[in-house]
Amino acid sequence: MTVNEWIGFAVGVSTLVGAVAIGVRHLVKSYLAELKPNGGSSIKDSIARLEQRVDDLFKLMAEK
Helix, strand or coil: CCHHHHHHHHHHHHHHHHHHHHHHHHHHHHHHHHCCCCCCCCHHHHHHHHHHHHHHHHHHHHHC
């Protein structure tokens, strides 16, 4: 292979690695956003609501 072919190969590989890195970064950011409370629509908020309901049910059961 000539020098130009090696350079072209290196540019292609680095482009693919960069695209994969950007994709992984985007996925990680979107997953982390789900773990922060945002006023009602995140997984964290859903779990907080469920925990509160379970606590209320335990209080009702303890009263009887």
